Amino acid sequence: MKRYLETGNFAIAQGAMLAGCRMFVGYPITPATELAEAMSRHLPSVGGYYVQAEDECAAMHICIGGALGGLKVMTGTSGPGYILYADPYGWAIASEIPIVVLNSGRVGPVSGITGAPGQGEFYNVRFPTQGGNFETIVLAPNSAQEAMQLTIEAFYLSERFRTPVTLLADQLVTDGMEDISIPETDEEKQQMGLRFKEREICRGPEFYPPVDAIDLPPVVLGHNTGALCSDWTPTEEGYDTEEVESCHKRAYRLIYKIRNHRDLITRYEAFGMDDAELVVASFGTPSRVVKSAVKQAREKGMKVGALRLISLWPFPDELFQKKTTYLSVELNYDGQLVREIKRACPKDSQVHFMGQCGELPRIDELLTAFRGILDGKNVSVPKWQGEAW
């Protein structure tokens, strides 16, 4: 095991290389710049290509090209760059190309505040492109160590599901410095629960079968398979078609290859849930404060549980089936995760929202909110009057 005191960006780079990433295409943007820097420094030593693109749209297209040639590829950015991925992200979803993408959240909208954490991208990563008719896979680490491990998991899932996978971090995860352990031996990798999958090549002639099966190898060009891939609705052989029946079949595949195998994707961390009268849901860095606050609350006798989502999409509805009171703690003011909780939970559950941006909630603020909710009050963040959602 190699140990470092390093940033999350560095950890993600190490994870990517362990997973077999051999092309990284970057475009400088805070707070994901150090990932590109780390890749430019270390990737050539394993024979991988570092490319700096003319913009983020080109970056992900170059990634697609690399993946179409059989390489494992990655790109990384923040919100303002992620929105430029919309075009290639759609292509990669539609043509079923494995790519791993980092989105490190800062404060929005648009350029907002560059050097502070935000979670305004919860829905953006679910709907990263136009048109609908697809499901997405998104993982959300809350530490540098977990960012490394989830990067490897993202590569694994992207190969099995033939789809781009987004790693949704935030500025504190990617810029923050922490202890990181990088496994070296197979045994160490196994101990960490890391999963790996090599690239295989789809031999055709059915490159786009209308089934929900996973583990179909992706299309790779240059191997004399007669592969066809495009952004149009494909026939099973990959020809472009305007037939509505083909559109139905492909939408079924793009949605249900993921939804029907969600047990392979869903990850979460739960704490104190059994007797919880209040479940506090969060993801990313705020979940670390939430965990501390919930522990303290329980010491004070409050029946509070913490539920941290590690995989965000497909949304784990099954975790919100208990009829109880929920509180969503997020780094945004408009309330995003809370909407999904409201949709997923039993009808007569109470759902509260506590959001702010650019800085983490304090433990005492959380404890006050927990107490208030348990006493039957509606909560709102101090300095933020009225119900936010």
Added chain:
Amino acid sequence: MDYLAEKYFRKRKTPSTACSGCGLGQVQKMLAKAIDDLDLKIEDIIWAASIGCSGRQTFGMWKGDGVAATHGRLYAMMSGLSLALPPEKRIICTVGDGDAFGIGLLHLLNAARRNVNMTIVVCDNLGYQSTGGQYSWTTPASSVTDSSPYGMYEPNWVQDGRDILRVIKEAGATFLARHVSMDGEFGVESMKMALQNRGLSLVHVVFPCVTNYASTALGSRNAVTVFRWIKSHSRHLDEPVDENTIWQTGVIYDASNSRVDYASLMRDKTQELKVRSR
């Protein structure tokens, strides 16, 4: 069926679904003839297309592997693919004028800077014709189109002393030619040169659109009218130009194999760094 179509193109895509009188087939034939003359193998060519008439018609046509990218981003995608492909494979792109000189120009210029090893044939039907006939940046001045009902008055990329190929040359492309689709063997020779350059080659070929361009700009849906009109506005580079000349045809710039292509550069440099890190 044409012997070249039979040899190189898939049955599903031949004959094409292009409009009656469309000149795109002439461009495809020139390219197929150049490939045949050079005896290139089907499995060694990745055929890349994009959006619009030229994209939709040429995607899935080649018997080997085929890809169609998002509008204008093919040049970036192929920059990535070129790095991952074995050196003996080559990329041929058939794209439209809107794709190359409009929405994709940024990516095309950056691909030229990198000298990505690919042959780009810009199939120019003088506007956005698959959407019904709007002007593009190669639409001749004062042409009436569906989006220039008072005549095209926005400066284009090919007249009044501007030439988009000069821009692409300065960006670093290593082979450039321009033709009209009636050029036949003359165009085939340029395409052969383009295919023999290990680097970014671009051949700009103007072809007639009968259904939309001719109909609105020339007031006729007679194929002969637009074929004659395009031919009469082109001049061989060696011939004197006159006030009618829009397109000077022939090899505009030939620096074939004069500088390293992107994939070779990256492969060698990465190998060097890999060895150094040991």
